[in-house]
Amino acid sequence: MIIFNVDLDNTLIYSYKHDIGSKKRCVEIYQGREISYITERTYELLRKVKEKVLMVPTTTRTIEQYERIDLQIGAFPYALACNGGVLLIDGKEDETWYQDSLELVKDCSLVMEKAIGLLEQDANRSFEIRYIKELFIFTKSDRPEETIHYLSSRLDTSLVDVFSNGVKVYVVPKVLNKGLAAKRLKEKLSGDLVIAAGDSEFDISMLDFADHAIMPEALDADIKNKESVTVMSIERLFSEGLLEWILDEEVLL
Numbered sequence: 523m524i525i526f527n528v529d530l531d532n533t534l535i536y537s538y539k540h541d542i543g544s545k546k547r548c549v550e551i552y553q554g555r556e557i558s559y560i561t562e563r564t565y566e567l568l569r570k571v572k573e574k575v576l577m578v579p580t581t582t583r584t585i586e587q588y589e590r591i592d593l594q595i596g597a598f599p600y601a602l603a604c605n606g607g608v609l610l611i612d613g614k615e616d617e618t619w620y621q622d623s624l625e626l627v628k629d630c631s632l633v634m635e636k637a638i639g640l641l642e643q644d645a646n647r648s649f650e651i652r653y654i655k656e657l658f659i660f661t662k663s664d665r666p667e668e669t670i671h672y673l674s675s676r677l678d679t680s681l682v683d684v685f686s687n688g689v690k691v692y693v694v695p696k697v698l699n700k701g702l703a704a705k706r707l708k709e710k711l712s713g714d715l716v717i718a719a720g721d722s723e724f725d726i727s728m729l730d731f732a733d734h735a736i737m738p739e740a741l742d743a744d745i746k747n748k749e750s751v752t753v754m755s756i757e758r759l760f761s762e763g764l765l766e767w768i769l770d771e772e773v774l775l
Contacts, residue, residue, distance in 0.1 A: 606699065699724075726743045
């Protein structure tokens with residue numbers, strides 16, 4: 523069995539703020555607004571890829587945020603949400619997986635509580651503090667670099683990662699990563715081979731774990747020179763390039 527762990531945002535789907543051309547279809551509606559799209563080419567490629575591999579959306583999105591997405595190619599038997607802390611099987615949360623995830627992060631609880639206290643005092647914070655299913659912390663900052671420095675200098679960064687994605691700020695236990703989630707799922711399903719694709723810092727551990735990985739040129743990561751990693755040129759839309767790579771790759775024939 524080939525498992526394809528694939529990130530969603532900026533890997534398969536793109537915000538309305540991102541120009542992906544006129545030949546596109548909406549895949550996410552929020553509060554009555556169309557907010558995410560895929561290209562028609564991506565849609566056609568997705569249909570073909572889904573027939574060849576076990577495609578597993580692997581996202582930092584919450585369950586609610588994930589459920590807003592409809593790629594229009596049918597339901598996925600498995601999906602990993604909350605940075606891998608939650609496993610959905612046929613759309614339903616696997617409670618055993620979640621409890622195992624809570625066990626993984628329990629040694630970070632004091633650090634996470636401290637992070638919440640620090641963020642409550644952070645003058646740069648511009649959004650509520652969300653402790654996502656007691657797994658990781660999310661908020662927003664008007665000055666994310668200052669908030670990151672503020673947190674990193676006061677938290678035990680041997681236990682947690684502190685980083686930003688635009689104005690979004692995250693505090694995430696190091697053990698709660700997509701790479702470990704992909705490993706757990708491969709063991710659970712007795713998979714033979716893992717392919718992974720992603721575009722952000724959240725995805726690096728997953729790309730590093732995979733037997734074959736696809737990443738965009740713009741992602742700054744030490745794994746770029748690994749033989750198992752394919753780097754896509756910025757001249758190609760990442761979603762289309764990675765799906766074409768999978769369909770062309772001899773390992774899947």
